[in-house]
Amino acid sequence: MSLLKRNVLVLTLFLAGGLTCTSVAKSELANAEAANLPGHDIKPAMGKPVAVTAGTISADGSGLPQGSGTAGAGKTVYESRCAACHGIDGLQPGNQLVGGIGSLATNRPVKTVGSFWPYATTLFDYIARAMPYNEQKSLSADDTYAVTAYVLMLNGILDDEAVLNEKNLHTVSMPNRSGFVELVH
């Protein structure tokens, strides 16, 4: 109902007779309070149809952009764009990407991409949206595949020459893939 129509309705009710109108309004108010109803549910349908080309990348690889890269190519990108925070070998404390495989059930678990992350798609998605820090979204798709491959290579998950692309990234076998219990399905 538009504001205008609502006002006309109120005016009409008002003109229809003061006493009746007041008692109706009071009883409606009482009912609304009793049921704890929101004030109204007039939804204006303002959404505009739109074509969508970008979105979150999922574990099945949906949403990945076209492109490809190898760990060999990724080494150059990593050393110039990532190593300052993550360390040349990915071992920088606090921002550690590498190591810890086999440590999760010990008293000193080390959670890294290699030891903990269940999906390689998550690594690509995160680099693409949030890295490098303060230069977010500046890497090309090819460079993002390459850096992803390099971090996986540092963890011993891929070799130097493996090519990652939008078709095979989701098939990378992560060591801790089966290490999670999902509380919501």
Add this chain to the structure above:
Amino acid sequence: MPDQIAGGGLLHRRGLLKATAAGVAGGFLLPAKATEDWMTHSGEAQNGYGSPSRFANLQREQLGGHPFGAEAGSSSTPLQDLNGSITPNSLHFERHHSGIPDIDPDKHRLTIFGEVEQNLQFSYEDLMAYPKESHIYFLECSGNSFRNALPTASDQTAGSLNGLLSCAEWTGVPLHYLLDEAGVNKKARWIIAEGADASGMSRSVPIDMALDNVLVALYQNGEPLRPAQGYPMRLFVPGSEGNISVKWLHRLKVQQTPAYTKDETSKYTDLLKDGTAEMFSLKMEVKSLITSPSGKMNLQRKGVYEISGLAWSGEGAIRKVEVSADGGRTWAEAALQNTSRPLALTRFRIPWRWVGQNVVLQSRAIDDRGNVQPSRASALARYSSGSFYHYNGIQSWQVSAEGVVKNVFA
């Protein structure tokens, strides 16, 4: 003593105190001049946006940040300086992953797409036209109180230990109105929410939750959201870990599976002792703490104090809070305020007499589902030593014979 209800000086809540209370207060009256300066001339003029008294020293505490800058860090609500249950907007806790974006609402869009009949885009002005609801909800970072899960007790304030916790009245559009308009396909199970900040924070929300009580929040305590809280719009998922209430919300992708984003896999998961980890542990558990007296305070006099604190549960309303002043040997029930509000902070209070005894003060909350706040030992037993999210163990404050209040593990 006849007016005691439990050990360590806890008092009956009603009636038995008059003579003692008057006697104590009498010795502490400050000499007052006939006229103070502010009685003799006009004060400052009003201004455009208010600020607290210069005598009320209200500051959030900064809790570290990214090596490149404090903008990827957090600040905590000074719980020890506040009362009631609402957090002022300027003191709401903050946690940012790449700083606070400066978003022009005219250029911001919210897009709903994926497993829907029709992808839809909404402007800020569009959302203003929808029916809105206002609810008082707490927001707690799932890493709140993590220092109490470490091996050594830090000597810090209630706020710096437990202040990734706030409570506000959030006003916004029920998300299901927008999802209904787009037409969610029957096989859809998750909504992936993404922020428009540089980190593009993303979380997966179960569809049942998204269609229930989730808001696209536009206002906080009556004013438009602050930039630090997601202006112009944020997701608000009541009772759940704070990180899932994605700020600067600009995309909602409807799909059959979770996205398994960085935060919901590598960060906000809970490592168990066998090396496996729980994922999508979304609800924040029943919890409480005494905010006064609390860490770093000094009791300046002997006599009657009001012990006061906060209790909350991500599963419902608070039914009962018990307080102990003898390290957990005996407990007394505190008075509660606003118990009819589920998923909000509840203030509790109980009187206490301190005559110089060395005691440990504790509180224990019970929610209306029967969940009981665990001891620190029980809370720690749930997860591996490397896991510190969802810590909800009992907070212990030691009061020394000198009146110094300190965080301890008891």
